[in-house]
Amino acid sequence: MKTIVQQEVEIKPIAKKISVKVYWKKILKTGILTWLGLLLIWSIAARFSDPQFLPSPLATLQGAIELSKDGSLFIYMAYSFARVLAGWFLGNLIAIPLGLFIGSNRTIRALVEPLINFVRFIPPLAFITLFMLWFGIGEQSKIFLIMYATFFVVTINTLTGVLSISEDKIRSAKSMGATDLQVLRYVIIPAAIPFIFTGAKLAMGSSFMAIVGAEMVAANEGIGFMIWNARLYFQTDWIFVGLVVLGLMGFLMDRLFAWAGKKFLKRYNIVS
Structure with a gap:
């Protein structure tokens, strides 16, 4: 029979995997990954475009700060x-x-x-x-x-x-x-x-x-x-x-x- 210590050693990796899955599910529900992906695509598109045509997220943030002053x-x-x-x-x-x-x-x-x-x-x-x-x-x-x-x-x-x-x-x-x-x-x-x-x-x-x-x-x-x-x-x-x-x-x-x-x-x- 397995000792209690051996059982705990076997259970810990499984519990860790479950906690990681739960953590990732929580992140997905928040929609943060979607926002980060959108910002990334926007930044890449702005890098290869004229700033007057498509300003970057940073330029947009600077514009918001300027308007907020x-x-x-x-x-x-x-x-x-x-x-x-x-x-x-x-x-x-x-x-x-x-x-x-x-x-x-x-x-x-x-x-x-x-x-x-x-x-x-x-x-x-x-x-x-x-x-x-x-x-x-x-x-x-x-x-x-x-x-x-x-x-x-x-x-x-x-x-x-x-x-x-x-x-x-x-x-x-x-x-x-x-x-x-x-x-x-x-x-x-x-x-x-x-x-x-x-x-x-x-x-x-x-x-x-x-x-x-x-x-x-x-x-x-x-x-x-x-x-x-x-x-x-x-x-x-x-x-x-x-x-x-x-x-x-x-x-x-x-x-x-x-x-x-x-x-x-x-x-x-x-x-x-």
């Missing part, structure tokens, strides 16, 4: 983030109840759904000029543009969530004496929440796309304005700073929203 970068970020957050929130506030109402009423759905499927294919940027005429060149036009970008994504996802509910569930609830309001509260809304969550998450991307276009055309501040203004001086590094900042802002907002979904909507099987 007078605080302008953070001011632009604050303006863009406030606009996106306001428009996205208001868009959700209107779209979710409307999607639930349209999905729950066949007559209304038959009347409204064709119109929704027509208008939703018109991109938000096509309305920039009209929104400036209707709401002025101030904050209202930009916020309404983001609301428009958010509205249809969330409405359609909410509508899809309502329509995915089995008719048997609704009939069962009504057979037990549930009113239409109780069916909406205890059957329809809980079943539609994962779809609503996904719609709101997708709408974030649409909101960032809309705000960049709006700020390029009608703004004196914001990341979109910064990118558009940088082209006048051929500051390609500033353009890349804007692109990276937009990506980071969207990524952090997405992660925060996903965390909130897991934290507060866990019972509804939110997958993010």
Whole structure:
């Protein structure tokens, strides 16, 4: 028979291999390797390109430091983030109840759904000029543009969530004496929440796309304005700073929203 010491000697290498595998799995989940790989490819491509055509990561970092010295970068970020957050929130506030109402009423759905499927294919940027005429060149036009970008994504996802509910569930609830309001509260809304969550998450991307276009055309501040203004001086590094900042802002907002979904909507099987 093997002694305890011999068994420990044999177990240690196996335990070490297992711990290394677990460690590497944790690293892979963080996505660090993906970011490092992207930076490596970017650096190599920039080395063989004109700096005015493709600045390196280091040049982009220097551009960010330059813009940060007078605080302008953070001011632009604050303006863009406030606009996106306001428009996205208001868009959700209107779209979710409307999607639930349209999905729950066949007559209304038959009347409204064709119109929704027509208008939703018109991109938000096509309305920039009209929104400036209707709401002025101030904050209202930009916020309404983001609301428009958010509205249809969330409405359609909410509508899809309502329509995915089995008719048997609704009939069962009504057979037990549930009113239409109780069916909406205890059957329809809980079943539609994962779809609503996904719609709101997708709408974030649409909101960032809309705000960049709006700020390029009608703004004196914001990341979109910064990118558009940088082209006048051929500051390609500033353009890349804007692109990276937009990506980071969207990524952090997405992660925060996903965390909130897991934290507060866990019972509804939110997958993010």
